[in-house]
Every structure is written in structure tokens, then in C-alpha cells.
Amino acid sequence: MSREYVHPAPVRVWHWINAFAFILLVITGVQIRFAEMINFLSLEDSIRLHNWVGFIVIADYALWYIYYFSTGKIRLYYPNLRTFAADALKQAKYYGCGIFKGEPNPHHMTADNKFNAMQQKAYVGLMFIFLPAQIISGIFLWQVKGFENYIDMLGGIRIVDTIHVLLFYFFAAFMIAHTYLATLGHTPLAHFKAMFTGYEEDH
């Protein structure tokens, strides 16, 4: 068994802040949207908390952005265009079939090649499209009057609200899948442990 340092401290800090913030955003988001059905927090407190946590996510995103771009590690997210399709297919076959037969994971995680092809695809979409879209729509909904002109440019408040809500459901579903996929290490808790220690164990 070898150990490799694949999750540097800034990444771990970013990840866990993001994880807890997302959980809070989902909880408060559900309370805001379904106030007549759910009552574990007052609407006023939910909105206030949702806004504050939203800003924490923005600051956290800035941490991620600065770290990955300043160190050049952002390359981890770039798919290799020549091998990407074949790698993604191989990875999908592993998750859909090989994993049950005890076949080895076709992707070998190293500090320079952290994500498999499917993760790269998912995370590029998440970090460069979905999360920024959620942040921007969230800021617009936070100060509707102040961003009136931009909101109108996007087609009105209802469209911005729709984007924010659909992404909210998407992120909620993503968190379920992400947590489950994290149990697919050599032991169910291996990846969770690695996200605290920084070291992934390779078997």
C-alpha cells in the first residue's frame, strides 16, 4: 500500500467549507421555498442565514479559484481531449460493471492526475458553469431591485428564480451522488479520510 498526498490543505479547507455551506443552503433553501409546509426555522432567519452562507460560498469559491489558478493546478480539471471520450467510457464501464466484479479502477489517482475522465467532465461543468450561475443568480435574488437591469436582461425575475431553483435541485441531487461515489474507495471511508488527511491510499 502506498500513500500519495493529493489533497493539499487549501483544497481540503475549500472542500469542507463548501460541503457544510451547501448543506446549510439546501436546508434554508427548502425552508424558504416551502414555508407553508416546513417550519424548523423562521423564514426571516432562513433568508438571513441563506444570504450569509451564500456569501461564504462565494468567498470559498474565490479561495478555490485563486489557489488553482495561481498554482497552475487548474490543469487537473482540463480533460485530455484526445483520450477523454475513451477514458470516460472506460470509467463508466468500471462503475457500471467492473466494480462489481472486483476489477481494478482504470484511473490511478495521483497528485498530478487527480480526477478520472468522468469527474473531470462533471467538475468542469460544476465549477465553471453551474456554481458561477448559481452564485450570480443568488446575488441577483438577494438584491432584486439593485440588479433590476441585469435581471431584465436575463428575461426577468422569474427566469433568474428558475435558474436558481433548478440548480438548487441539481446540487441537492449532486450531493447525494457525490457522497455515495466517495464510498467507492478501497474501503467505504477511504476517500472521506483522505479529504481530511490529504493522503490517498493506493492499493
Place this chain on the structure above:
Amino acid sequence: MEKIKPLLITAMATSIAFLACIWTATTALAINNELCMECHGDDSLTRTDSTGMKDTLYVDLEKFKYSVHNVNGIGCTDCHADIAKLDMDAEVPHSVNLATVNCGSCHDEVTKAYANSVHKKASHKGVDIPCYACHDYHDTARLAMATVSERQNSFCRKCHNPNKFHEWLPAKENHFAMVECTVCHAPEVPRHVNLRFFDLVDSTFLKGDVIMRHLGTNKEDFFKLIDKDGDTSLSQQEFEDLVLMLRQKEIRGVFHGELVAEINPIVHQVNRGEANRDCSQCHSVTSAFFQDVRLTLDMEDGSVSSYNVDRQVLQTYFVTFNALGTTRVRLLDKIGIALIAGGIAVVLIHLSARLLTIPLRRKKKINHPDA
């Protein structure tokens, strides 16, 4: 015949006197405002009050013309009722010490509601807030079609700066723009959501007459045309059909919604502590604040036509009124539930397959310990 003659003369004289009275009265009413304006139309007309301050006595006829009083045929001496006659030869044709206009002589219910308001109670502290402090003297506005911003700027915001007292309120500017102050601060008053058609091409609110002309109908038949089931309320389907009909006539727009108070005397009963900070009383799909939704059309003749609309239209993309929770689009929740349920299902299926295939992997490990 001799006996009848005096009777005839008396009857004729009485009739002439009666007709003369009617004619005089009619003429007096007809010229009354014009006579007043001979002096009060002069914008330099002032008087000096007991403290030496100059008061303007000018009345802007253009503004008065469109006031709710003039539109309803109320003339100068209907309010300034102590002017019985004008002596046009005198320097001032009427008494210089006219009584204060008593709005309550017509608006008695308003007076009762106002008596029980924080504004009237302020008179105990020596602050007198007469009707005209809010409603102005002569250009008393018609409010049925007034926007939230017009209503607030004409009334509450003259004295109150809402930014000072609503720090706690999330998206406060949005609330100020979409919700009339009295909806929260005079909660007894009935309220409704006013929907007005905003033409996105011309960036303007379309007059009701223009909409009706485009649809080839008139004020009498308009509602019959759009309320297909004749239940006196527009359902979501009928509302969407109206949007479609307008699009077919190349009119593209959205319905701009605002939550306003009814033009009702009780709106004057504003008191401290009436508004509360329970956001969920508005922000839920079952909120009573959104029971009454109306399509409101401002007609060219100054009248207003208002039609009942099902509150479900607030949850469509044709209405810009957005209140968290209250106007949520249900389809998004169905998509969201499908996404989350799909995610959970995939996880459960995969997990089950993993658990069921444990013996297979264990066997493989025993047979190929180095694999």
C-alpha cells in the same frame, strides 16, 4: 274665466320663478369654477397669514381638472361650502376668513377610520395632520390605477423614510417597490394583486382600450371574450389564452404585478404595531394576501376596468410578480423531485448491486490473491 285668470298668472309666475331658480343654480354651478379661477388662476396670488408668512392662493387648474373631485363633478364651492355668493365688485369677492374645508362632511367613514389612527392620535402631541397633508389641496389623485411607487411617493414617503425602519427586512427595496405600505401597516384593509399589462416592445403599460382594439372587442364584450367559461373569473388557462391572443396580434409583454391596498376608508386606520415580522404570513402559497388577484386596465377615458383572476396565474411565467414561496412555479418542484429521486434511486440500485456482488469479489480475491 275671470276667476281662472289670476290662477293662470300665478301658475305662470311660479313656473318662471322656478325655472329661473334652476337656471340660476345651473349657471352658478357651471361658472362657479371659472369665476373662482379668475383670481385663483393667478400664480402670484398670495395672502399673508397672522404670523407674517405668505401663503399661496393659486390653484393649478390643469391639476385640478384631473383630480378625483373634479372628475366626479365636485366644484370649488362644494368643498368651500361657506362661500354662498361672490361679490365680484369687492376687492375680495368672498370672506377672507373661510372655514377649513370639512372633508368629513362627505367622507364620514374615512373620518371615523382616521380618528383611530396613529396620525390623528399625534394631535395629542400637538401635531395636526389634516387630510390635505397627504392628499394635497386640489390635485387629490385618483388611486385605483396608481402604482405602488406613486401611492407611496404621494403619501407615506412624504414624511417617512422606509429605509430607516426596515433594516431587518430582506430585499427591502424590492418590498418597497412591489408592496404598498398600508398592506402591512393597515392590515385590516382588503388588498389585492394588481396585474397590469406591460408591453415589452414599447416598454410601456398598455391602456385597456389599446388592448381591446387589438383584440377587436370593446369594454362591454372584452371579458366575455376572455372568460370563456363565464364564471366571472379568469382561470390560469383563460389567462394564458389571453396572452396567446395578444401574441397572435404581435403584442408581446408580461403582466406586472403589485400588491396594493383597496381604495377603502379603513386604509386610513394606520397604527403602530399593526405590521409584524412574520414573513411566512405572505411568503407561502396559502397566504391570504394573494387571494384576490385582478387584471386591471386603465382606460383612456380615465375609468378603470378590473377583472378577477385566479391566483394560480401568479405562478406562471407571464406574471413578473415574484414573492418567494408564494408564486413558486410548481413544475420546477416536480423536476427537482425527479432529479433527487433519480439520484437516490441510482445510488440505491448501485449500492444493492455492490452488496449482492460481495461474494463474487471475495471469491475472486481468494482465487487471485494478487489481483
